[in-house]
Amino acid sequence: MGISQYLKEIGRGRQGARALSREQAADLFGQLLDGTVGDLEVGAFCIAMRVKGETPEEMAGFLDATRTRLNRVPPTPSPTVVLPSYNGARRLPVLTPLLAQLLARRGLPVLIHGTATESSRVFVTEVLAGAGIAPLHLLRAPRPGEAVYAATELLHPGLKRLLDVRRVLGLRNPAHSLVKLMDPCDGPAVLVSSYTHPEYAVSMGAVFELMGSTALLLRGTEGEAVADARRTPAMEGFAAGRRIVLEEGRRGTLPGLPGWPSAADPDATAAYIRDVLDERQPVPDSIARQAEHIQRLADGAA
Numbered sequence: 001m002g003i004s005q006y007l008k009e010i011g012r013g014r015q016g017a018r019a020l021s022r023e024q025a026a027d028l029f030g031q032l033l034d035g036t037v038g039d040l041e042v043g044a045f046c047i048a049m050r051v052k053g054e055t056p057e058e059m060a061g062f063l064d065a066t067r068t069r070l071n072r073v074p075p076t077p078s079p080t081v082v083l084p085s086y087n088g089a090r091r092l093p094v095l096t097p098l099l100a101q102l103l104a105r106r107g108l109p110v111l112i113h114g115t116a117t118e119s120s121r122v123f124v125t126e127v128l129a130g131a132g133i134a135p136l137h138l139l140r141a142p143r144p145g146e147a148v149y150a151a152t153e154l155l156h157p158g159l160k161r162l163l164d165v166r167r168v169l170g171l172r173n174p175a176h177s178l179v180k181l182m183d184p185c186d187g188p189a190v191l192v193s194s195y196t197h198p199e200y201a202v203s204m205g206a207v208f209e210l211m212g213s214t215a216l217l218l219r220g221t222e223g224e225a226v227a228d229a230r231r232t233p234a235m236e237g238f239a240a241g242r243r244i245v246l247e248e249g250r251r252g253t254l255p256g257l258p259g260w261p262s263a264a265d266p267d268a269t270a271a272y273i274r275d276v277l278d279e280r281q282p283v284p285d286s287i288a289r290q291a292e293h294i295q296r297l298a299d300g301a302a
């Protein structure tokens with residue numbers, strides 16, 4: 001046991017590092033999740049992968065290891081929509097709870113999972129109560145028409161520990177990408193994932209193909225899995241790993257919207273979400289389109 005043999009392969013710098021096979025990656029990441037390696041090795045893994053970057057096959061192996069260890073969400077009568085929320089926002093309102101509630105109103109079970117990964121952003125947990133979504137204390141399946149929030153540690157404490165390494169090293173590690181790609185459900189699910197830079201769209205899409213995922217992928221709001229309310233981004237779908245173009249995207253950005261919060265303030269964001277849900281403000285077109293595409297994927301996965 002131990003991961004030193006893998007560190008020798010991935011820790012040779014950007015030019016000299018070698019990619020691991022899917023099976024090797026699964027073994028390495030499983031040991032990290034199980035907590036059987038020391039802090040020094042964990043730090044070495046995080047820095048080495050930050051320099052090298054993970055291949056789609058390596059990420060698939062990391063996901064394989066994670067899936068066998070997760071506390072998984074029980075099946076639901078219809079596919080569960082999974083909204084990872086790990087980025088939060090610096091400037092714009094966190095509207096992931098709005099998307100969740102719009103999907104729940106369509107009768108879909110919705111699971112938001114996440115954790116705060118840095119201290120300089122507003123995270124979804126600061127908006128949930130005002131948006132009418134309660135955090136779970138024990139992991140369970142959301143009911144049809146219900147949106148719930150599960151903290152990462154309910155899914156796997158070791159995964160939360162890896163995410164928290166960022167607070168020590170100041171660097172992201174593969175766990176920050178993995179949580180946007182993982183399927184925590186025992187039954188059919190629609191994963192909603194986002195990227196911040198175009199190159200991630202390519203690698204994340206390749207992972208969804210390898211994993212046979214049913215998913216929607218878009219450039220979200222500051223990394224959150226919800227469309228920017230001011231513009232309509234391109235949206236790509238995956239049906240059991242098969243790519244589908246859902247939305248070509250539109251050019252241009254609106255300067256603002258009716259009732260739009262001027263910043264990421266959680267109270268103002270929650271008030272805006274309530275206004276939209278109560279029909280005092282219109283649903284932003286981009287988010288309405290995203291909800292429609294997710295519904296289409298869920299209908300196909302049922």
